[in-house]
Amino acid sequence: MGTNHRTKSILYKTFSILVTVLTLVLVIFVWIVQREVSSSAVAIFKQVDNVAQVMRIGIARVEPEIRTLRGLIGQVESASEEIAQNVTEEGIIMRLLPDTVVDSLTESSMSLRENFVAVYDLLEATVDILLALDRMPFVEIPARGLSTISTLQETMEDISDQVESLKNNVVQVREETGARISRVTDAAVFLGAEADQFYADLIQIDEDLESIQNSVRRYQRLTPPLIIAFAIILTLLSAWIVYSQVVMFSRSQTLSQGISSEISENQVPPLDEGMDG
Numbered sequence: 001m002g003t004n005h006r007t008k009s010i011l012y013k014t015f016s017i018l019v020t021v022l023t024l025v026l027v028i029f030v031w032i033v034q035r036e037v038s039s040s041a042v043a044i045f046k047q048v049d050n051v052a053q054v055m056r057i058g059i060a061r062v063e064p065e066i067r068t069l070r071g072l073i074g075q076v077e078s079a080s081e082e083i084a085q086n087v088t089e090e091g092i093i094m095r096l097l098p099d100t101v102v103d104s105l106t107e108s109s110m111s112l113r114e115n116f117v118a119v120y121d122l123l124e125a126t127v128d129i130l131l132a133l134d135r136m137p138f139v140e141i142p143a144r145g146l147s148t149i150s151t152l153q154e155t156m157e158d159i160s161d162q163v164e165s166l167k168n169n170v171v172q173v174r175e176e177t178g179a180r181i182s183r184v185t186d187a188a189v190f191l192g193a194e195a196d197q198f199y200a201d202l203i204q205i206d207e208d209l210e211s212i213q214n215s216v217r218r219y220q221r222l223t224p225p226l227i228i229a230f231a232i233i234l235t236l237l238s239a240w241i242v243y244s245q246v247v248m249f250s251r252s253q254t255l256s257q258g259i260s261s262e263i264s265e266n267q268v269p270p271l272d273e274g275m276d277g
Helices: 002-085 092-096 099-133 145-172 181-267 272-277
Strands: none
Touching: 002 092, 002 099, 002 145, 002 181, 002 272, 099 145
């Protein structure tokens, strides 16, 4: 019986020492790495902020171009509708759809395409980084606009084709080759809807990027104090664990000493037996 109690006491003591050592090592490790983890997290959020800002600057280059093109499309649409209502008026086509309209459509379409190509590779390359950040704990990235980046290239190609078709229709009407003015109107309306959707996608992307910037800037401010708070809470919890193990160790020591004393007393022969001898 005494051997069994002694074995349990040794096991309790060993467990207490092991838990205490591991707890102290964990606390020391947390305090050693907390500053580096905090700095690394802040640096990551800062880089994401910079990437989002660069993307927004690129979008800002494209937005005026699509607005200009949309204005020209609206001008053609309005002119074609007025021409359709006054088909008998001589010279109205030349007045409402002059050569400058065709030239402006060409220049605006080319400028839009060049600026879009300049920023699209950046948008496509960085969107995966931003969406990957969404997998981090407590980090939420709005992805409504970002998810449309993959379709912008196709939309841009479609807009370019539609602009070319609209130009051809306008030229045919001006040269009086028999093309109906309604074809110009229909093409302008369809292209206007495409341009509006393209512009709406750009605005949504820009809003998502702005939201991302606001989020990562908030994370930059909150991360260092949160990590410090975690380290402090872990230290207090570890102190309680160490204290409980010290108490357990002391009780095991006291129990061991009590058992040893009891065994010693049981091994002392009775006094009367000694006298009889």
